[in-house]
Amino acid sequence: MKRVMAPISSTKKKLQSLDFDAHWYRRVFHAFGSSFVVYYMLPDTIEWIAFLKMWVPISVLTLAFFLEIARVQGVISGSHFFGLRMYEQKRVGSYLFFASGIVILLYFFPQQIAVPCILCACLADPIMGEARYRFGKKEAYAIGFLVCLLFFVVTWYKADLWVMMVAAFIGSIGAVLGESVNAWWLDDDFMIQLTPALLLLMFLIGVEAMGVTALPEPIIYPSLLPW
Amino acid sequence: MIIMNTTKMEYIKSNLESKKLLRTELLFTPMLILVPSLVSIFLINDWYVRGFMQGNAAFDGELMLGIIIFIGNMLFDIPFLRFLVKKRRVTE
Numbered sequence: 272m273k274r275v276m277a278p279i280s281s282t283k284k285k286l287q288s289l290d291f292d293a294h295w296y297r298r299v300f301h302a303f304g305s306s307f308v309v310y311y312m313l314p315d316t317i318e319w320i321a322f323l324k325m326w327v328p329i330s331v332l333t334l335a336f337f338l339e340i341a342r343v344q345g346v347i348s349g350s351h352f353f354g355l356r357m358y359e360q361k362r363v364g365s366y367l368f369f370a371s372g373i374v375i376l377l378y379f380f381p382q383q384i385a386v387p388c389i390l391c392a393c394l395a396d397p398i399m400g401e402a403r404y405r406f407g408k409k410e411a412y413a414i415g416f417l418v419c420l421l422f423f424v425v426t427w428y429k430a431d432l433w434v435m436m437v438a439a440f441i442g443s444i445g446a447v448l449g450e451s452v453n454a455w456w457l458d459d460d461f462m463i464q465l466t467p468a469l470l471l472l473m474f475l476i477g478v479e480a481m482g483v484t485a486l487p488e489p490i491i492y493p494s495l496l497p498w
Numbered sequence: 499m500i501i502m503n504t505t506k507m508e509y510i511k512s513n514l515e516s517k518k519l520l521r522t523e524l525l526f527t528p529m530l531i532l533v534p535s536l537v538s539i540f541l542i543n544d545w546y547v548r549g550f551m552q553g554n555a556a557f558d559g560e561l562m563l564g565i566i567i568f569i570g571n572m573l574f575d576i577p578f579l580r581f582l583v584k585k586r587r588v589t590e
Contacts, residue, residue, distance in 0.1 A: 303529075303571070
């Protein structure tokens with residue numbers, strides 16, 4: 272009996288730890304996305320860097336898109352992908368939505384909008400996820416709102432006080448609304464980035480139509496690289 | 499310990515491929531941990547050189563962003579590494 276039970280117990284332990292690690296792995300992967308703000312430190316004045324800035328993000332996204340299509344259609348086995356969730360078996364993985372959101376923000380939005388929205392997806396989203404497990408849904412949204420508020424205040428601190436406060440409020444509400452999206456075809460990793468970005472863009476257009484310059488100076492400056 | 503109790507949130511498991519997948523996970527770990535740390539060091543260094551040393555407050559945002567990225571990543575890196583070490587002990 273012992274001979275039978277020992278390997279079963281060992282396998283169970285391994286699977287449990289795998290389960291847990293997939294959870295933390297996804298969290299770490301989310302947080303890793305915050306590194307992409309380095310995009311704004313790379314100078315456009317150097318030709319090869321400008322070329323890489325233009326083509327690397329879209330190339331990686333295209334590659335991920337085709338990989339996901341191949342996985343969903345069964346051309347590539349899903350077992351090659353670590354940490355996928357059950358609902359991602361017949362749908363493209365969340366990481367593709369996550370990457371699409373980041374690429375859209377980097378290409379089409381000003382830095383002052385893109386940076387806090389990327390931080391919301393990369394840091395506020397996993398924090399909200401953890402808070403949901405530990406405290407409950409409402410508390411998680413409250414914590415998420417405060418964390419997003421911090422990101423928007425830090426990015427908009429150079430703006431007028433009222434602009435900063437309104438922008439931070441709109442952005443945080445947008446991020447929490449985006450996170451609460453629950454549709455199988457549209458991922459919260461995409462919406463948590465694009466909802467606040469679009470709301471802030473509308474706010475900016477509205478304020479600028481009244482003749483007020485609302486967009487503050489960027490907070491990240493292209494670096495003076497030694498080469 | 500966190501328990502994934504809804505079917506939707508459960509992860510896809512495969513007994514046969516689990517070893518291969520664990521290797522993938524281990525392979526990515528240095529990149530997932532080092533890159534955000536390097537980016538935050540890069541931001542803080544830029545603030546120090548062009549902001550603090552020159553007395554230019556315009557770079558203060560880079561310091562704040564560097565700190566946020568560093569702390570935000572450590573918040574998840576530490577439990578991830580702790581369980582990775584624990585898991586290796588279990589599998590040995």
